Each structure stands twice: as C-alpha cells, then as structure tokens.
Amino acid sequence: MQLDRTFAALSDPTRRAILARLASGEATVTQLRALSRISQPAISRHLKVLEEAGLIEARVAGQSRPRVLKAEALTPAREWLEDVRAAFEQNYARLDALLAELQDAPPTQSGDDT
Amino acid sequence: MQLDRTFAALSDPTRRAILARLASGEATVTQLRALSRISQPAISRHLKVLEEAGLIEARVAGQSRPRVLKAEALTPAREWLEDVRAAFEQNYARLDALLAELQDAPPTQSGDDT
DNA sequence: TACTTATATAACTGATTCGCTATATAATGT
DNA sequence: ACATTATATAGCGAATCAGTTATATAAGTA
Numbered sequence: 001m002q003l004d005r006t007f008a009a010l011s012d013p014t015r016r017a018i019l020a021r022l023a024s025g026e027a028t029v030t031q032l033r034a035l036s037r038i039s040q041p042a043i044s045r046h047l048k049v050l051e052e053a054g055l056i057e058a059r060v061a062g063q064s065r066p067r068v069l070k071a072e073a074l075t076p077a078r079e080w081l082e083d084v085r086a087a088f089e090q091n092y093a094r095l096d097a098l099l100a101e102l103q104d105a106p107p108t109q110s111g112d113d114t
Numbered sequence: 115m116q117l118d119r120t121f122a123a124l125s126d127p128t129r130r131a132i133l134a135r136l137a138s139g140e141a142t143v144t145q146l147r148a149l150s151r152i153s154q155p156a157i158s159r160h161l162k163v164l165e166e167a168g169l170i171e172a173r174v175a176g177q178s179r180p181r182v183l184k185a186e187a188l189t190p191a192r193e194w195l196e197d198v199r200a201a202f203e204q205n206y207a208r209l210d211a212l213l214a215e216l217q218d219a220p221p222t223q224s225g226d227d228t
Numbered sequence: 229t230a231c232t233t234a235t236a237t238a239a240c241t242g243a244t245t246c247g248c249t250a251t252a253t254a255a256t257g258t
Numbered sequence: 259a260c261a262t263t264a265t266a267t268a269g270c271g272a273a274t275c276a277g278t279t280a281t282a283t284a285a286g287t288a
Contacts, residue, residue: 048236074199
C-alpha cells in the first residue's frame with residue numbers, strides 16, 4: 001500500500017528533517033547535507049526513499065537537482081490519522097451517552113434487561 | 115525520537131488495521147486475529163510494537179488481555195504533518211505575494227535591485 | 229581536453245523486521 | 259490435579275534498512 005511507504009518514509013528523523021526543510025522551499029543535496037552529519041550517499045539514499053513514497057521530486061537545474069516537496073502526498077496520511085481520531089471520539093461519545101443513560105436509570109436488582 | 119516509533123508502527127497495514135479496529139472499542143488478541151491471516155504470535159508481535167510506540171495498552175480481564183487504543187498518542191504525528199503542511203502553504207503564500215509584486219512592477223532593464 | 233563540483237550508484241556490513249513453528253505461562257472449567 | 263483457552267516468548271531464516279567507502283556519471287569552467 002502507498003500509506004506503507006509514506007509512513008515508513010516518515011519514520012526516520014533525517015527524512016523528516018529533509019521534508020521540514022523542503023516545506024519552506026526547494027533545496028539541493030549539498031544544502032540538505034547540512035541537516036545531518038551523514039555522508040552524501042546516505043542523503044541521496046534518503047531522498048530516493050522519499051521520492052519513491054511520492055513525497056518529493058527532483059528538478060534539473062544545471063549540475064544540481066534541487067528537490068521539491070510534494071505536500072499533497074502527505075494528505076492520505078493526515079486523513080488516515082484524522083479518520084482514526086474521529087472514529088475513536090465517536091466511540092467515546094457513544095460511551096458517554098451510555099453512561100448518561102445509566103445515570104437516568106440507576107442499577108436495579110435483576111431482570112431489568114428488557 | 116518518539117515520532118520514529120509512531121510512524122514506524124503506522125507503516126504496517128496489519129498494525130493500521132488493528133488501530134482502526136481499536137478505534138471503535140477494545141478487542142482481544144483472538145478477535146484481532148480475524149483482521150489478518152497471520153499467526154497468533156505475529157499478532158502479539160504487532161501488538162508489542164504498537165504498545166512500545168505508546169499507541170495501545172493492555173487491560174487484564176480474566177484470561178484475556180483486551181487492548182485499548184490510546185488515541186492521544188497519535189497527536190504528535192498529526193501535529194507534525196499539520197506543521198509541515200502549514201509551513202508549505204505559508205511558503206506558497208509568500209511566493210504568490212512575490213508574484214503579485216512582480217506583476218505590479220514588471221521587469222526593468224537592470225540596476226533595479228535597490 | 230582536463231579539472232572541479234554535484235549527485236548517483238555499487239558493494240559491503242551490521243542491525244532490524246516480519247513471518248513461521250514450537251513452547252512457555254497464566255487463568256478457567258471439570 | 260488436568261485439560262482447555264488465551265496469550266507471550268524463544269529461536270530461526272529471509273528480506274530490508276541505514277550507514278560506510280569507492281567509484282561512476284554529468285554538467286560547468288579553465
């Protein structure tokens with residue numbers, strides 16, 4: 001699934017730092033290298049992962065290839081999280097309603113399950 | 115970082131199915147097993163990952179240990195995504211403003227960088 | 229053409245992940 | 259005590275991951 005790649009891409013701090021940096025404008029590999037003390041090939045690897053997840057893309061500009069954030073690609077992840085939250089809260093609302101109902105009709109001995 | 119574990123936990127479809135299921139109420143290991151064709155130990159392993167990420171917790175109920183979703187633990191992930199989105203859109207707003215400005219003052223020959 | 233800069237790819241290593249089967253533990257029912 | 263049910267843990271193999279160094283490719287400059 002695509003969400004697999006998205007969330008997996010987000011699970012690494014270096015990659016999150018790259019995305020956060022790209023949110024405020026494109027950047028080259030050399031510029032992105034400043035975000036972490038890792039080697040240039042390691043940065044290129046992370047960029048490949050992000051690209052495969054559809055989160056960024058490369059632009060050709062002379063000898064460099066600045067990366068651009070594709071922010072829309074984060075939407076499915078945001079929506080998934082939001083859906084779970086909404087479902088959870090709706091469930092809570094139901095529980096609250098149930099508790100309120102029990103308040104109105106306090107527990108009796110037995111046989112009150114009609 | 116905690117976000118590492120959260121996003122890594124979310125990167126597996128079985129684990130996302132478990133969370134989605136738990137959003138509408140607690141469930142036992144046996145019940146969760148129905149979500150996927152994998153073995154019971156595999157389910158327990160996924161539950162451990164989710165628990166280590168702080169996304170669920172176990173309750174003791176007789177011989178079973180129903181899991182409960184801790185939905186608040188998803189908040190940091192939601193906020194991270196939202197922050198990136200906001201930063202990206204703010205950046206876009208700046209670019210739009212810049213373009214509008216260029217519209218007002220169309221390009222001149224040279225020396226207009228004062 | 230030769231040199232430099234920017235980036236990608238290959239090959240290797242160690243750590244982690246995911247599934248499985250087999251087995252252990254813990255509570256429940258007879 | 260014993261069998262059953264629910265769950266956890268151990269141990270294994272295959273696959274993937276994150277980092278490294280060395281090297282390839284591609285564009286820009288002297």
